[in-house]
Amino acid sequence: MQQIITAKLKLLTTPEQHNALRQTQLAYRDALNYVSAYAYIHGKTSNEKRLREGTYYKIRTQFKLPSEMSNNAIRQVGATYKGLWTKVKKNNEHRRKKITKKRYKGLDKPPKYVSPTITYNYGYDYGFKTQQQISIRTLEKRVVIPYQGYDKHVALIQHDSVIKAARLWYNKQHKQFYLLVTLEINIPDPTPEELPMVVGVDVGQRYLATTATISQQHFFSGKAVRSKADHYTRKQKHLQRKGTRSAIRRLQSLSGRERRFKLDVNHVIAKTIVNENPETLIGLENLSGIRERTRQRQHKGKSKKIRPLTTKQRRANHHRSKWAFAELQRLIIYKAALAGSLAVKVDANYTSQMCPMCGYTDKKNRPNNGLIFICKNTDCLYTQNTGRPYTIHADLVGARNIAMRTLLLRQDWVRTGILSIYPDVSDDEAKAERLKRYSELRWSQAQAHMLMM
Ligand SMILES: [Zn+2]
The missing domain is CATH 3.30.420.10 (Ribonuclease H-like superfamily/Ribonuclease H)
Structure with a gap:
């Protein structure tokens, strides 16, 4: 049986390495937004080939991203647009069937990437060295950084696992970089006994x-966690309505x-x-x-036809958080x-x-x-x-x-x-x-x- 797990590794960076990683992250995010804007004015395309033809050179020269990362950025934007198109189609269908009146607005403007998290491919953009060190791509060169993690995860990285892609995540509050590494492990199939x-x-x-x-x-x-979650949801709705720059932050x-x-x-x-x-x-x-199950029950009616929710019901759902x-x-x-x-x-x-x-x-x-x-x-x-x-x-x-x-x-x-x-x-x-x-x-x-x- 195959199992996918994520190992969270704390990167023990020097100040220079820290800066190099941060610059790389921000350049990657800028590249994503650049490709997103390009896709938007070219028919909101999700076609990777077209995106690559139109943006690859610019990503390499202007944002100075290495080749593999440039391709990752293009792929990521393509995937985002593909996902949004799927939502648009679903929304069109729902509007035809009168399940909703709202028009999906996700593609009204180019999607903006806020998080500077980068995806790294194993073997190309990063790899493991001896003595619990990691080698990772930055804009200028590879850097070698010692890391810490749970013993169990470190052991899995050193033996017994297939290493996959990783995400470089920055904890802004603690000014700390983490590498979230995806690992594939094989667990023997259990028997009913x-x-x-x-x-x-x-x-x-x-x-x-x-x-x-x-x-x-x-x-x-x-009860307790729900009311806290509902509090978050109410606050979010409030800030969304406000829509000012500080509210968005x-x-x-x-x-x-x-x-x-x-x-x-x-x-x-x-x-x-x-x-x-x-x-x-x-x-x-x-x-x-x-x-369907967790939202407010629909209006009772003799016919089984799906009816739109009443304003009151919608409002109740609106403030209720969705549990994950x-x-x-x-x-x-x-x-x-x-x-x-x-x-x-x-x-x-x-x-x-x-x-x-x-x-x-x-x-x-x-x-x-x-x-x-x-x-x-x-x-x-x-x-x-x-x-x-x-x-x-x-x-x-x-x-x-x-x-x-x-x-x-x-x-x-x-x-x-x-x-x-x-x-x-x-x-x-x-x-x-x-x-x-x-x-x-x-x-x-x-x-x-x-x-x-
Ligand atoms: Zn019975």
Whole structure:
């Protein structure tokens, strides 16, 4: 199994090296903005070949960038424009379908590069020397700089990893350069025997994360961090409206702070989940569509047609920060692999509406969208055996269903020797077989559950 990690290396520069790196960074950023302006007046093109023909010579002579870095800058601008064009097309489509009225303005003026972070290619622009030193390109020449990093990362750089591109990042506050090196490492594929435990991880608004094994659970409250994140968002909107030069500058530092704050919280949650669940197959939701789930519910109507949000709803969404759930999942996947566990994605459909005991799926299982989940199925396995309906904390249903789906995945893995992360549900026969085994599994779980009480 391949794993990508980023090693953060602190560069112990002399004052001359520090200046050389800073000059290189700023020249690179100026070159990016130059290419961006060129692309803009040439039909907002994302075509790298055209950009290279039009700007390469100037980048080399005016900004004095070495050849490989000049090409990187051109590639980077091409990629930016390509991304923006994709957004424009998507926006056009959404406007045609009347999902939004807003016109996407990302290509109204040339995108401006603010961050002076440079990408360096391994072997061309930078490399490692003996005795924990790094050789790196600057405008005039290569410089050799000692570095510090986590022992684990340093060991990986020296052995056992494939070194990829790196980014030169400057911490302005501490006047310190870091090199963020991408490493590819190979971890032996785990077997189901090595991962006897199963846990499901659900993400959401009230709790940033909820984990459930078949018998235990852990809530990671989102209340405190959310209000702080919402505070950032409100402040950002305010500054955006102001739009003055100093407001924009404050906006930049604020967005950096917010990003680091969310990253820190996500790191802690991911670490806790991975540490609390050793030797575990960790089930995560397949998150595509999370934006729909976390935004304010749409206007109720008889037709299923998508309706635009009301002003009030839009305003509520406006001030609500988006939590970086995809980032949280990435961190869990990464930390799990390093700890000898394994995180996989499972189908996320109806995880909050489905009874973990009988599989009955209905919105009404959660009366008034309240805190309690009550299975409304009169034939529920649980009701048949206990005489009362299955009741559970509503925020726990998602995680428990994900745990169940992960358990199913593990059983398939044991049986077939293959871990199919994305089960093929196009085959009807396989689908029916899965459903049957799913209900059998539920049955055994229901029995186990009742034995515990
Ligand atoms: Zn039920």
